[in-house]
Amino acid sequence: MAAMRRTVLLAAPRSFCAGVERAIEVVERVLDAADRPVYVRKQIVHNRHVVADLEARGAVFVEELDEVPDGATVVFSAHGVAPQVRAEAEARSLRVVDATCPLVTKVHAEARRFAARGDTVVLVGHAGHEEVDGTLGEAPERTVLVESAGDVARLRVEDPSRVSYLTQTTLAADEVGEVVDALRARFPALRGPGSDDICYATTNRQEAVAAVARDADLVLVVGSANSSNSLRLVELARRLGTPAHLIDDASEIDPAWLAGARVIGLSAGASAPPHLVDEVIAALRALGPLTVEERRVAVERLQFSLPSTVRS
Numbered sequence: 001m002a003a004m005r006r007t008v009l010l011a012a013p014r015s016f017c018a019g020v021e022r023a024i025e026v027v028e029r030v031l032d033a034a035d036r037p038v039y040v041r042k043q044i045v046h047n048r049h050v051v052a053d054l055e056a057r058g059a060v061f062v063e064e065l066d067e068v069p070d071g072a073t074v075v076f077s078a079h080g081v082a083p084q085v086r087a088e089a090e091a092r093s094l095r096v097v098d099a100t101c102p103l104v105t106k107v108h109a110e111a112r113r114f115a116a117r118g119d120t121v122v123l124v125g126h127a128g129h130e131e132v133d134g135t136l137g138e139a140p141e142r143t144v145l146v147e148s149a150g151d152v153a154r155l156r157v158e159d160p161s162r163v164s165y166l167t168q169t170t171l172a173a174d175e176v177g178e179v180v181d182a183l184r185a186r187f188p189a190l191r192g193p194g195s196d197d198i199c200y201a202t203t204n205r206q207e208a209v210a211a212v213a214r215d216a217d218l219v220l221v222v223g224s225a226n227s228s229n230s231l232r233l234v235e236l237a238r239r240l241g242t243p244a245h246l247i248d249d250a251s252e253i254d255p256a257w258l259a260g261a262r263v264i265g266l267s268a269g270a271s272a273p274p275h276l277v278d279e280v281i282a283a284l285r286a287l288g289p290l291t292v293e294e295r296r297v298a299v300e301r302l303q304f305s306l307p308s309t310v311r312s
Helices: 018-033 048-056 083-091 102-116 130-136 173-186 200-213 228-239 274-285
Strands: 006-012 038-041 059-062 073-076 095-098 120-124 143-146 163-167 218-222 244-247 263-268 290-296
Touching: 006 200, 006 274, 018 038, 018 048, 018 073, 018 102, 048 059, 083 095, 102 120, 102 130, 102 163, 120 130, 120 173, 130 143, 163 173, 173 200, 200 218, 200 228, 200 263, 200 290, 218 228, 218 274, 228 244, 228 263, 263 274, 274 290
Parallel strands: 006 263, 006 290, 038 059, 038 073, 073 095, 120 143, 120 163, 218 244, 218 263
Antiparallel strands: none
């Protein structure tokens, strides 16, 4: 039955990371200063509630730049864009405000550097993800995409002694490890980034979910279906043997999931607003007495400065 006494193990950190907070603030500031429409290429972050809120404030979300009038203001999303997108914006005299997460910008810089020294650059990531598309665009003639360890066996490279790798920032650390191990087995001279490409927030949220999943009967992760880091949290909980579900908000909780679940782990992806977690707790509390225990694995103090175009 859905109604019973329960404990919620609240994973921490959860919800917004520094890159997401920065991207949302960029759009908000541009909207406050604009006297004409503000366009945003792709979703600013992968969360439908965030997008709907910014749309209500006047942001116009588009898929590609050909939907933006010449000379208009356009914000690039937190996931980054390929150089050809920047070139198109310049050719169209668009006023660009770049909300790319600095950690994604780091990966782009690494892609250019590795390609410039003559390496085949292996990008570990998910095909079609906006971050991956942007990174591939930095050196498309020298970059290949792999999604799993199985893909590594099929790789053909120009020079096996000159191979380097990069990763999408929102992947699961253990799965990336498997792919990198496979790459290193095939290419012993493999080189990688000076520091991990998987962002601190992704790692922290995965460790926090692991900390609650082991003691929970059920894990709920708040996040949208196109949020890579949110999906990885669900997959991680399931790999640890705990049933887990991704929900956009409290309205998507299926009462059948709660049957017999006395301990519920709760987290939210890095693009999910904190208030949605509060609403899930309220919905669970409406079903019976609820104890909430937070389990924190890290304290996040990182903040990113805003682009110079919006600081004032």
